[in-house]
Amino acid sequence: MRQRLSSEPDRYRGRRRVPTPPRSRYAAVVTTAFVGAGIVALGANALPDAKSVSPSVLDELKQASITSQDAAARADSADRATRDDRAGKTAAEQDTWxxxxxxxxxxxxxxxxxxxxxxxxxxxxxxxxxxxxxxxxxxxxxxxxxxxxxxxxxxxxxxxxxxxxxxxxxxxxxxxxxxxxxxxxxxxxxxxxxxxxxxxxxxxxxxxxxxxxxxxxxxxxxxxxxxxxxxxxxxx
Ligand SMILES: [Zn+2]
Known part of the structure; x- marks a missing residue:
């Protein structure tokens, strides 16, 4: 078994470690918003059918989607800020020899x-x-x-x-x-x-x-x- 020679692999592993790409999470949020808004908007109309949905409902759905995307964009930039902090000097990196x-x-x-x-x-x-x-x-x-x-x-x-x-x-x-x-x-x-x-x-x-x-x-x-x-x- 090859032994670890130095703390180098830790360092590189640390660098490569990036947060889970947020896209999939946001896709789920957007979908949920759509479905949620759809169910509420469609109410008693048990079978969702685009033809039976009034234009105002479609507008609401669109609005819900945009709002989710805005939230996603905000969360995404927050994530990026976290990554930037990590790219700077973390405690672990300062300890690297x-x-x-x-x-x-x-x-x-x-x-x-x-x-x-x-x-x-x-x-x-x-x-x-x-x-x-x-x-x-x-x-x-x-x-x-x-x-x-x-x-x-x-x-x-x-x-x-x-x-x-x-x-x-x-x-x-x-x-x-x-x-x-x-x-x-x-x-x-x-x-x-x-x-x-x-x-x-x-x-x-x-x-x-x-x-x-x-x-x-x-x-x-x-x-x-x-x-x-x-x-x-x-x-x-
Ligand atoms: Zn010497």
């Missing part, structure tokens, strides 16, 4: 490396692979950033920051608001880098921490993604 890319090779974990603290994780992927925002936030850096090469920094609403380093190109501008899943740049080998990869670093209170458990707490499993890829290779 994603992998920055797929199909990477998780190489260098957070921790001591070559006598120095490696302050992030390295996700090896071919140069030019698009990488995406792991969470909603504001771009506070987009451009050359010393050893990080071309980098993007996104500050999240909770105050944490994600640094995406060694890009071949950045796709966003400083000050820009991004949502989880928005493309930020392309994987590269700029700055102090030993090969094409994305260096992902998370800062909380200005200090780097190990992104793996931190992201796992948010439903994003960096290592599960790797295992899933290996098992796919093994299965093929």
């Amino acid at each position: 994603l992998l920055p890319l797929h199909g990477y090779d998780f190489q260098s974990p957070y921790g001591m490396r070559w006598g120095k603290l490696h302050t992030g994780i390295d996700l090896v992927a071919p140069e030019g692979t698009p990488y995406r925002a792991i969470h909603d936030g504001q771009v506070t850096k987009a451009g050359w950033f010393g050893g990080y090469g071309y980098a993007v920094i996104v500050q999240h609403a909770d105050g944490s920051e994600a640094i995406y380093g060694h890009s071949s190109a950045v796709s966003v501008k400083e000050g820009q608001q991004v949502k989880a899943g928005d493309q930020l740049g392309l994987v590269g080998n700029t700055g102090h880098s030993y090969g094409s990869h994305l260096h992902l670093e998370i800062h909380v209170n200005g200090q780097p921490l190990d992104p793996v458990p931190w992201l796992k707490d948010r439903g994003v499993d960096i290592q599960l993604e790797v295992e899933a890829i290996y098992s796919e290779v093994a299965a093929s």
Whole structure:
């Protein structure tokens, strides 16, 4: 069984979820109005027959239908307004955390490396692979950033920051608001880098921490993604 890799499917499922098309419901309302008005108008005339219905009754029926349609139109626009609210930031969407890319090779974990603290994780992927925002936030850096090469920094609403380093190109501008899943740049080998990869670093209170458990707490499993890829290779 293929396990869920991240909260991504939830997000897309959430997006696709639209209210039941209201048309059928309104069709029923209109029909009911017709039938209801017809029965009342026809009264004792047990067998409804267009020829026996007086013009004023037909007018009433028409009026009933128009009124129902107006109500339907009003309800329809109310529905649309609800949908627009949903297209905006819902609580669920603000909670979305994603992998920055797929199909990477998780190489260098957070921790001591070559006598120095490696302050992030390295996700090896071919140069030019698009990488995406792991969470909603504001771009506070987009451009050359010393050893990080071309980098993007996104500050999240909770105050944490994600640094995406060694890009071949950045796709966003400083000050820009991004949502989880928005493309930020392309994987590269700029700055102090030993090969094409994305260096992902998370800062909380200005200090780097190990992104793996931190992201796992948010439903994003960096290592599960790797295992899933290996098992796919093994299965093929
Ligand atoms: Zn790194």
